[in-house]
Amino acid sequence: MKDIDFMDNIVKRNRIPILIYTPEWIQLFSNFRSKALNKIVAALEELLSNERELEDELKQLEKRKKVVMNKILYISNDINDKNNQAAIPKMEEAQRELLDINERMPIIIEELETLPDLINQQNTVLLKETIKRAYELIKENKTEAEKCQQEIVEIRKKLGTLIQKKVEHDEKVNKLYSFVHGMIGAAEMEKLDKSFFE
Numbered sequence: 001m002k003d004i005d006f007m008d009n010i011v012k013r014n015r016i017p018i019l020i021y022t023p024e025w026i027q028l029f030s031n032f033r034s035k036a037l038n039k040i041v042a043a044l045e046e047l048l049s050n051e052r053e054l055e056d057e058l059k060q061l062e063k064r065k066k067v068v069m070n071k072i073l074y075i076s077n078d079i080n081d082k083n084n085q086a087a088i089p090k091m092e093e094a095q096r097e098l099l100d101i102n103e104r105m106p107i108i109i110e111e112l113e114t115l116p117d118l119i120n121q122q123n124t125v126l127l128k129e130t131i132k133r134a135y136e137l138i139k140e141n142k143t144e145a146e147k148c149q150q151e152i153v154e155i156r157k158k159l160g161t162l163i164q165k166k167v168e169h170d171e172k173v174n175k176l177y178s179f180v181h182g183m184i185g186a187a188e189m190e191k192l193d194k195s196f197f198e
Contacts, residue, residue, distance in 0.1 A: 004128040018119070019126050020044060029130060032137055037129050044122045051115045058108045061101050068098045 019025045020041055029037065075091045078084045181189050 004131055016123070016127060018044070018048070018123055019130060025130065028137075029133065032133070034129075034133050034136075037126075037133055040122065040126045040129050044119065044126055047115060047119050047122055051112065051119065054108050054112050054115070058105065058112070061105055061108070065098065065101045065105075068094050068101065072098065 033041070071094045072091065075087050075094060078087045079091060177189075180192075184192075
C-alpha cells in the first residue's frame with residue numbers, strides 16, 4: 001500500500017475531529033481494523049486518557065490549593081492572635097503541601113499545553129492508516145460486489161430458462177387437458193382427475 005502524504009495541518013484545516021469519537025468512523029472501522037490501526041488507536045486513546053487525567057488532577061489541585069490557603073490563614077491567625085505554638089507543626093505541614101501543589105501545577109499545565117499537538121499528530125497518523133484501510137476494504141467490497149453481479153447474471157439466465165420451461169410445461173398440460181376434455185367431456189374428466197391425481 002502506498003504512503004499517504006498530506007499537506008501540513010490538514011487535520012486542523014479541515015477540522016477533522018478525533019476519529020475514534022466519530023460515529024461514522026466507529027461504524028465503518030470498529031469491526032474491520034487492521035493490526036496497525038489497532039496500535040494507532042491504542043496510542044491515541046492513551047494520549048486522550050492522559051489528557052483527561054491531567055485535567056482532572058489540575059482541577060483537584062486547584063480546589064485543594066484553595067482549601068490549604070484557607071487553612072494557612074486560619075492557622076496563621078491562631079498562631080499570631082492567640083499565640084498558639086501547638087499550631088506551628090500544622091502550619092509547616094500546610095505550607096509543605098502548598099509548596100508541593102505549586103510545584104506540581106506548572107508541570108501539569110506544561111504537559112497539557114503539549115498534549116493537543118501530540119493528539120493532533122496521532123489523529124493524523126490514524127487518518128492516514130484509516131484511509132489505507134478504507135482502500136483495502138473498498139477493493140475487497142468491489143471484488144465481492146463483482147462476484148455477486150456475476151452470480152446475479154447467472155441466476156437471471158437460469159431463471160429465464162426455468163420460466164421458459166415452466167411456460168412450455170403449462171402449455172403442454174393445457175393442450176393435454178383440452179384434448180382429453182374434447183374426447184370424453186367434463187363429467188368423465190372430473191372422475192379421471194380424482195382417480196389419477198389422488
